Amino acid sequence: MDLLAALSSQPVLTLPAFLFVLTVVVFFHELGHFAVARWCGVNVEAFSIGFGRELIGFNDRKGTRWKLCLIPLGGYVKFSGDENAASVPDHEKVAAMSEAQRAGAFAAKPVWQRAAVVAAGPVANFILAIVIFAFIFGAFGRVVSTPLVGEVQPESAAAEAGLQPGDLITAVNGTPIETFAELQRIVSVSAGVALRLEIERQGQLTDLTVTPQLRELRDDFGNVQRIGLLGVSRTVQEGDRIQKTYGPVEAVKEGVNETWFVMVRTVEYIGKVIRGHEPADQLGGPIRIAEVAGQVATLGFIPLLQLAAVLSVSIGLLNLMPVPMLDGGHLVYYAAEAVRGRPLSEKAQEFGFRIGLTLVLMLMVFATWNDLSRLVSRWLPA
Template sequence: MDILTTAYDLVIGYILPFLFVLTIVVFFHELGHFLVARWCNVKVSDFSVGFGREIFGFNDRHGTRWKLSLIPLGGYVKFAGDENAASVPDRDLLAQMSAEERRTAFVAKPVWQRAAVVAAGPFANFLLAIAIFTFIFMVFGKTVTAPIVDEVRENSAAEAAGLLPGDEILAVNGRGIETFNDLQRIVSASAEVPLELEVARGTTVLSITAVPQYREVTDNFGNSQRIGLLGITRSVDQNSLIQKDFGPLEAVAEGTRDTVYVAGRTLDYIWGVISGRESADQLGGPIRVAHVSGQVADQGLLPLLSLAAVLSISIGLINLMPIPMLDGGHLVYYAAEAVRGKPLSERVQEIGFRVGLGIVLFLMVFATWNDVLHLSRL
């Protein structure tokens, strides 16, 4: 009975929230490829959510097979004339096609159309994130805290700078601050970087220089991350809480700002890993996503949708990395083709795909290993 209970908790608590989040993100990514392909008159033979054997599906009037497959860890769109979902041309199949059929093959399209089809997947991920954030802001608004210091911790950057309880942060490096979250976003991305704070203390406005300390923090789910910290807490007084409501255009603008912020923080972390400033142990794979999905699902549908938005941004950015096998790798090939006036040789592309596959497999294994280590520490 204990085994059944554990299995039930695992399925309901972790697997289903994970599949819910991943399916939304993957579906919209592939839908981006699909819609632009249709716009470019490329025949789409398969639209699959998941890999492996088909569980069920149907054919639409254009001849596309829409299907749900057995392994729900991704998905793909396959175009006419392609050997596989990585858009590797099938030369034998192309040779057997009629002239009319070849005109709808992906490989026969101008380079700008192929680039547009490939870029549409990540672009759809960013649009999905904006749409989710916009929906949340329109329906529920946003409760924020005024940028007022409640407590200054000992031996902190804030104490060294001379900040005091009751201080209100008006601006950072000349940029106006409206909420405590605005301040947190700037500080967290500015470890060891001097910040010029404009501070209201009573009726006096002061200019204070503070250098956020580089610290590892743990969130409510036990997940750790390294960010810049001043060492202050926000005011918990009810008068410091601000309920912000948004109209449609304001919600879109706020959703776009949040999407840009998440993308910027993600890119900053990736660059930090490449430059050696950040540790790669924060890279996570499907196991950690499933774990976080289960934790967030306990808080309700709204946080789970927010997680889907963040994951959608991450997948969009990852797919734009210039690695063969990923969308970004294809875009590099198309850029080279546009410059040269002809495609790279099949041999060069094949070598690139093999190298790209090796890199992707390595990253998957590395991320999974990080996931196992992360869970073992909880």
């Protein structure tokens, strides 16, 4: 499929691609909560994909209502004794339960079990990403190129540092690299950071220090990314490109490495935004996810799976933020309970949940504003 045909099919693919990616990620996140809750003996009242009015559902043999709801922007697992879908405990309801009922209430479980149930959602997201990446590596392998410099752009960071065509880059900051993709990954997140390159030139080993320059790149879909660039291209010599295959164990290892890379890069970007070193205009919401899903879907099902893996990591990390209403906020409460030997007061928890709800809503509004601003700037004439 050429690019023109892909672009023309994008609007048709956007909604189904968005629903597929988000549903898979949300389902496995909630499945993590559900599985560990069942293992801990918690009664699960509902397992929902989406919010709002129920479209279709059924009850399993243990009384859990599995349902698909109208608004497909997330999901939840509601436990016995919860006040709402955010797992805010209903202490009056729990107090009124019989001893047998209280045994299955989430709020009545030991703090370590509650923490395990909450942490299981993000962990399930990371496991899903590893499985997807491992499947792709195991089934298809990947084509790699040696980190051999083919061309150096004039007035680039590489030219200023003295890199030359034919240089083989063997390590960056003491870390050995084997492929050009590894070099690109390190450089892309290192704009303005001095890197020590170990190179092999005409059989001799030498070191060079280079500082990648921050550049804006626009892809074929019109998306703009700000990344670090050296200003070199890979060699196109015969035999430089190699098709690598992976056995099951190697594929899982590569899946872990890929997931870790996405995690590190995401955390680094958020850290730079907080410190004011990066603008926050790359943060997107559902509109942005739908747009990217539609674009990626034109490239095929495997790229769409890769997007699902990346999104799964992002959702896992987002939920681990120490904000009440999110999984990370619950974990902070449980850590405080473990240290104090008793839970925080109901008033303190309610106050925290209100702050958390406000922060989450502010983040959603900000992300949506970014999405709409991006669309307006792209489609309206200057």
